[in-house]
Amino acid sequence: MLRPMRCLVLAALCHGAPLFLSAQVTPAADASRMPPPGWVGSPKQYDAIKTSTDLMIPTRDGKRMATDVYRPGRNGVPIAQPLPVLLNRTPYNKTALADLAVWYAERGYVVALQDTRGRYKSEGTFSKVQPADATDGYDVIEWLAKQPYVNGIVGMWGTSFSAHTEAGAAQYNPPSLKSMVLNMGGLANGWDHGVRYRGTYEMGRQLTWAWSQLLADARSPDVKALLTKEKVEDWYSVQPMRRGLNPLSVDSQYEGWYFDFFEHADYDAYWKDPMLAWDEHYGETSDIPMLHVGGWYDIFTAGTFKNFTELRKLKKTPQRIVIGPWTHGGNNRSFAGDVAYGDSAAIPDFLTDFHLRWFDHYLKGVANDVEKDPAVRVFVMGTGDGRKDANGRLLHGGYWRTSDTWPVTGTRMVPYYFQADGSLRPTKPKALQSKTTYTFDPRHPVPTIGGGASARLKDGAYNQREDPRFPPSAAPWLPLRSRADVVVFQTEPLAEDMTVIGPITVKLFASASTVDADFTAKLVDVYPSSTDWPGGFDLNLTDAIVRGRYRATRDHAVMLQPGRVYEFTIDPFPTANVFKKGHRIRVDISSSNFPRFDVNPNTGEPLGKNRRMITTDISIQHSATYPSHIVLPLAPARR
Structure with missing residues (x-):
């Protein structure tokens, strides 16, 4: 035992x-x-x-x-x-x-x-x-x-x-x-992950870590009083914070590395x-x-x-x-x-x-x-x-x-394609032109609800709906799928169990009306309605983000041409899950996951130093010409 x-x-x-x-x-x-x-x-x-x-x-x-x-x-x-x-x-x-x-x-x-x-x-x-x-x-x-x-x-x-x-x-x-x-x-x-993430900044975790460690190390009663009086969650909404004008400014060391990480966006010797x-x-x-x-x-x-x-x-x-x-x-x-x-x-x-x-x-x-x-x-x-x-x-x-192998022996990498009607199927769309357009406002980002967030962001698996535990969620606490800036693609209820074990890749064809924008993808196991969960349970499995200006390069930024369709590769962390009979497999596409990641102001200004935020129109392509899809590692069932 x-x-x-x-x-x-x-x-x-x-x-x-x-x-x-x-x-x-x-x-x-x-x-x-x-x-x-x-x-x-x-x-x-x-x-x-x-x-x-x-x-x-x-x-x-x-x-x-x-x-x-x-x-x-x-x-x-x-x-x-x-x-x-x-x-x-x-x-x-x-x-x-x-x-x-x-x-x-x-x-x-x-x-x-x-x-x-x-x-x-x-x-x-x-x-x-x-x-x-x-x-x-x-x-x-x-x-x-x-x-x-x-x-x-x-x-x-x-x-x-x-x-x-x-x-x-x-x-x-x-x-x-x-x-x-x-x-x-x-x-x-x-x-690539842990500090920055495909061009974005893991802001929530880095700020919370700096705040908590500075508070633990502080020997001055005044510093302790400041960091105790202020709430780190309130400072999430200050986008972006500025050097010398935030609570971390009481210690140049902690403030320094927080902003070095934030502002040092290109991949160079600093990151090696x-x-x-x-x-x-x-x-x-x-x-x-x-x-x-x-x-x-x-x-x-x-x-x-x-x-x-x-x-x-x-x-x-x-x-x-x-x-x-x-x-x-x-x-x-x-x-x-x-x-x-x-x-x-x-x-x-x-x-x-x-x-x-x-x-x-x-x-x-x-x-x-x-x-x-x-x-x-x-x-x-x-x-x-x-x-x-x-x-x-x-x-x-x-x-x-x-x-003895990864992925496990017998795994098939199967694409599931986004369809115009919001469905997710293993067959390519037939229409030569088809897209869904949403408007993303960086002033009202999609809240982080679980995932690999760490720190005080409540990491883990949660029903994907707004909740007082997850700022900047707001009443009436609706499911994320109800938001206009979250585009949902999901299968029909499964006729049999489906085992997914391995790396996850999303190939997204999309355009933006601005010179920069973020693109997120989240894999969700959708439980049907039940006595215990009358509205079902949208269980997050894995997610990821990519910043448009770093879609193809990481040593330097290349801005988007507004209206041009690009292929974005989004790589959520690997996962392992049995989608049970009657459940749905769902992919959520959006442009923010805040405060885990900093919000893209969409202006093209130097990262961490923007003064403005503007809305952007994002068009998700789902056509024979631009077949956006997720690649699922379908593994043999347990023997």
Whole structure:
């Protein structure tokens, strides 16, 4: 039986997100469960002894990183045997991870917890992205490996920013780094996702992160009073904020990187730093076993898959990927937003036994069969009965599925075409000319309702209708499909279940009446009306956006010619879902998803510096000449 997680510290790793403990899990006879049925975690073998507090480990430029070291021991004395070390480098205060360090030390590991550069007790200046975070990692790994109580073997683990520090260090190929578990930190390229997104700016998350961290770091009572009095949600509507004229102005460091990200729109050397663009440095990355972990509603899902697939091609050592129905850091939950997936969706022992099984094999050589695990392990959402559970959540259900390939073997990439009558079919439109035109007003954007938003934007799966929880939603709280600036294409109710597992691509042929505009696409599982959900439930699965001026280039902007039809490729994150019989598959097309992404003013002004906003008329083409469509990865049903 899976033991309850002993150390609940995900909140400290994941931007202060609330932590929930799912119900005790009873394993079924299913090899896809994690850990596998019958596997017994390593028992406590030692006492844990904290041998160093704020040990200052030097780096190449003379700055020192504060590190707490825990060692296995007996009777108050550390054991003499050199052991592997597990290193976690975090900007969120290393002391929050103390319980986990004790747990790993009790099972025979030296554990090093470290504040990253410029954070808490470490020296230097903090920046959300800086090359030194990568070289610091290299220097610390090699320093630890040479200590007499370490056997020269180092493993790294961490969530979110901590996982980014793992990737940064690995790009310098430290000889002593032997394995990593990267949880929800799969940032393959920050221009492409996670910071910017195909030309747009992930404004809501970056502003909220800067605000919360500045508040946590603030030593001045006046700064704390300001950031407590003001509400970050109110500042979402200031589009765009201006340097020196916003609450972040009390700290030039935080304000600086927020605006650098916002205003630095072209893809150039700025974005190719190891801490921002792992995909620029795969070749020089350590060839070591890596476990890439993510969630369907995580902010880094696209990067998690890219890192896994590309490193698997290039490296000889095992690369594995695990994706659950989780939001950022939600591995131990069986729900995401307002949707529940069943107890099997959660990994209660994620930060303990789940990690330990991997490290015991790859750092200690323990024969526990982890090397026999399939390369791909994903949770396929769906298969639930759609009732409302005791917590008021939709029971969407699902199951774990394994594969040695991605996409899974037998998957067919099938286009479903947008039709003039709003339907979605696997046959091309016949009309030579056909389009739907809507007007987008950037002053009244489509609100973000779930998805991979993170921070305080309520990420996850939700009924796609306006709601007081999702500003700038407004009464009377109607479904998004009722908006004139949301164009809906959907299938007829399905005659049988349809399994979709894999990457999603939307090919959109469209024009705008302005020199710039955004184009969004969202994949939705439409539940029919029921007793619990009288109006049905429009469940968001995945979505994406592209900015018109970066439709074909990323190193420089190319404005649109008003009225000209262009082909836009929109790549929502991969997903896995069973669309059940009687449900509809739906695609929503629009021009905003706010405040997750900044709103395009449509004027063509430099991004982040516009003074005006103008409406634009968007024409979505659905004709034989311009057959807009979504490509769905149709996978074989579960056997």
